[in-house]
Amino acid sequence: MGRGDLSKDEWARLRPHLPVNGRQGGRWASHRRVISGILYRARAGVPWRDLPTRFGPWTTVYDRHRRWCADGTWDRILTVPQAAADAEVRLDWSLASIDSTSCRAHQHAAGARKRIRRNRGIPKQHWTDEGLGRSRGGLTSKIHLACEGSRHPLALLITPGQAGDSTQFEAVMERIRVPRPGSGRPRTRPDHVSADKAHSTQRIRFYLRGRGISHAIPEPRNQRANRLRRGSQGSRPTGFDKETYKRRNEVERTIHRLKGFRAAATRYDKRAYGFHGTVTVASIRLWLRR
Incomplete structure (x- = not known):
């Protein structure tokens, strides 16, 4: 077992939830070794051809x-440690923080074929533009992240x-869906949501209000000035809890831990x-290390 490989305890938690049969009906073998190789590549960021022979x-x-x-298998596996933490009351639903971070795209990330092979089916997370945008620094992608109070x-x-x-x-x-033990509906609503000024829009506030979720989103100066200028025609002041907003550093620290994986x-x-x-594999690793 090398540094970063799955431990016996982590493997025992993941093994019952892994696919058994491949596409042609044959049984997959050595899942543990393969997943350890995937984790190694996510952590080190090496080309696939340079993976160690072990x-x-x-x-x-x-x-x-x-x-x-x-096919979305990694997304399903991510819910396994989340559901286990929720069942053990170790998942902090008191506050969910949302933010984003930009990632530079390597030159090897460009040049994907414009057509997806139909015989393999359309991937679950398919983007026609492949999630690449051009800015001053070149090609970039953005990770939009929601984390719970314990920075996962x-x-x-x-x-x-x-x-x-x-x-x-x-x-x-809408992607927050943590399964419950048994046949209950997945849990999707935190008690509070914290976000920065970039999320200060009426649409977002109405959305959270409709779902019964309190929020801590500061109002930019220009929005406040425009509301005051309109007088009685302006909207009512937005509620803002400074103490709750102080915890927004949790999502920043989660992004910092996530970017410790070079491939993320x-x-x-x-x-x-x-x-x-x-990025989902890196998130699974953070949950398994909890």
Whole structure:
């Protein structure tokens, strides 16, 4: 067992929830070794061909990672440690913090084929623009993240680098789905939501109010001045809890931990669903280390 590989306890928690059969009906073997290779690549950011031989053929590791990215297996596996923490009352639902971070795209991330092979089906996290945006610094992608109070990811979304934070807020919130033990509905609503000024829009406030979620979103100066200028025609003052907003550093610290994985800090994947899967693998690792 090398540094960063799955421990016996982590493997015992994941093993019952992993796929058994491959696409052609054959049984997959050595899941533990392959997942350790995927974790090594996410942490070190090395090309797939440069994986150490102790993880087996690099083509096997890459192919399994690509398949699980495309069919949403990694997203389902992420809910396993989340549900376990929720069942043990170790998941802090008192506050969910939302923010985003930009990731530079490596030159190897460009040049993906414009057509998806139909015989393999359309991947679950497919973006027609592959989640790449062009800015002054070159190609970039953006990770929109929601984390719980204990600084662990709850949901994430990959978009082009120029995508605004407020436009993706509802999409990130809709991805928060933590299964409950038994047959109950997944838990989707935190008690409070904290976000920065980029999320200060009436649409977001109405959305949270409709779901019964309190929020701590500061109002920018220009919005406050415009509201006061309109007098009685302006909207009512927005509620803002400074003490709750002080905890917004939790999402910043979660992003810092997530970017400790080099393949998440810099995008090397050509496909958007591949990069989404890589960031999800890093999130799974953070939950398993809890």
